[in-house]
Amino acid sequence: MTTTDSEPSAWYVVGGWTHVRPGAACRVVLQGVEIALWRTQAGALHAWGNRCPHRGVRLSLGIVKGDRLACRYHGWHYDEGGRCRFMPAHPNLDPPATLAVAHYATQEQDEAIWVALGGAPAAPPLRLGTDRPAFCRSIHLSLGAEAAADMLARLTGAAPVAPGLMQVWPEIAGSDRAVTLAVQPIDETTTALHVFLDGGPDAAARLAAVRWTVDVRWRIGSETGVEA
């Protein structure tokens, strides 16, 4: 299942900036597509198709070596462009240029990691607030994206402000900061919500926003009869 060809490529938030650390790799799923998200040791971010072309092992299990990602099965090294540069079983062989991994456009903005499946969109990602938005946390919901948005609107008063984005003023920690919810459609039955707090750095407000998010998750869980 992939994005339909008729839809233009769109940016989606797949996590906060801490979702993957320098020197680490992890998996995210966007609209049913598995992505290996990883950072070089220096912190450069990449989003690749999650399959080594050798024997199909997930690259999200790979090991970061400097600015390369090595597949966990046979240790094949891929450079930042996704090209295979080293096959340990044949250390003196130059891998052919065709041996490469599919890669997706990725961008970091407003403490969020954005990915687009269909090629880098012309426009940059949407803003996640008006004043130094800070990433709070993410939650997964056992609901499709539309059902999740409906339930959020009903339970919290959150309203859509742009495609994939909702906003709410939950009055947490006595402040009137806006909370922006970025909706990530994982697949047809699972959605991730990434929560951002507007108004600049404030540890107490961020903690309160994190707790508010967890409370929302428990309330959605008891509505849907699913624990998490």
Next chain:
Amino acid sequence: MILYDHVLSADCYKLRLMFDLLGTAYERRPVDMHPGRAHQRPGFRTLSPFGRLPVLQDGSRTLWDAQAGLVYIAESCDASASWTARSAEEHANIQTWLQVAGGPLRTVTAARARNLFGDVGDMSSEDGLLEAITILDDRIVEQELRGSSWLVSDRPTIADVAVFPDIALHEDAGISLDGFSGLRRWLGAFRKLPGFAPMPGIASM
């Protein structure tokens, strides 16, 4: 000390890990947990009345609970006294997570054991497993906001060791940590501790 052990047991790995992190030598006695089920035979019950592994022996003392084993090893062998509690509050917090490791987290241990050694056609749903994982992830996220990478206070303790194996072996239990970035970061921090050694099912780094 002697450890009655099986290389694939998550509970046994808790104690092996504690020894490794402390740099303490020990004697390992493999028990045929699978396929022989030797730990459940009558003869083994004098050592471990519930028929479980690991069993820790120190001279004439025998301990048959993994969490109790962690307490004993840390209090006996940790010269820095950093892995155990330094205050009543820490003691209570550590105890809370040891209880989670011995209680709600056992749904994860059981799912892994079923996937590995049972009939894989008989798999229960994930729902009951996710609650403990979710709560642990929530805890880590809050601790991170306080500037700590660990479950209790500002440093790794036996609480982290008690919880680590079941979380680290989540793939075997059929659980994805995609939605739990706090736990993924905590696993990453744990793996960097001096003396750390992985077991199969945990990606070593």
Next chain:
Amino acid sequence: MTDRLDDFTKNQWVVIDDEDGLVRRAPFETSLFSLPIGVETGADGPRVHRLDTGEALPVLRRYGYVWSAVDVAPRPLFDIPEFDEGGRRFVPCGPVGVKTSALRVIENFLDIAHFPFVHPGVLGTEDETEVIPYRAEIRRDVDEVWAVDCGFFQPKAMAASSAGVHVDYRYRVAQPCSAVLYKSSPGRAGAFDLIGILARPLDETVSEVHAWMLMWDDTSSDESLLQFQQEIFLQDRIILENQIPHLLPLSAGMEIPTRADATSIAYRRWLKDHGVTWGTCDGVPEVAS
């Protein structure tokens, strides 16, 4: 689905359990090629029958294992003369569930380039990753896949090994779901130890895997031999469960082999020649690349 069960796959003996293991588990229910089956012990030995039709399935006891088949007259089980030679220890490792095709399990068993990465410090080391060209072939006379002249430096080749050695390997695939490895024995100069792998397909992407060892070793305890092999298989298991797709691709294009994959190339070719579809991507259009 059993309509994907090709004749060559259907026509083989498949492992149910090792003798002691079956006695411990019986009576139990499990699956074979997506068919629910019941296994029990009777006065005259183990019995296997289909739970849907009640039909009794044939049973064979050989090499310490109990085998069954969904074909009334499976082709004869392959020979392992070393079992009759005496002197070696037999250690069955018990069942391990893996969520992938049995064919993926066998292919992983045949692979040597992964040793330094999946079994570091034991079967391989990152200081020595080169795979020296070896010979893999389909032996038409016996209708088996063989690989010989596979050599590798191993820091800890067997449970009793205390130092790294250069090890010679030979691989043999005698039926789609069974493979044997012959490796130079540290316990007896000039002889081979055997390690085998028998996979029972519960369905096309779920398998129960039985490893076994037959080796020259008078010193190690059963438990330590067992756990050595179990640890190795569990290291492979996390790779196996993370190969996409779980079905084995038989046609070119989806995966790109190198010379080090000669045995796997021969294995896939042999399966394709025999029209194997069960556990493969062939005939499954929605398994996209």
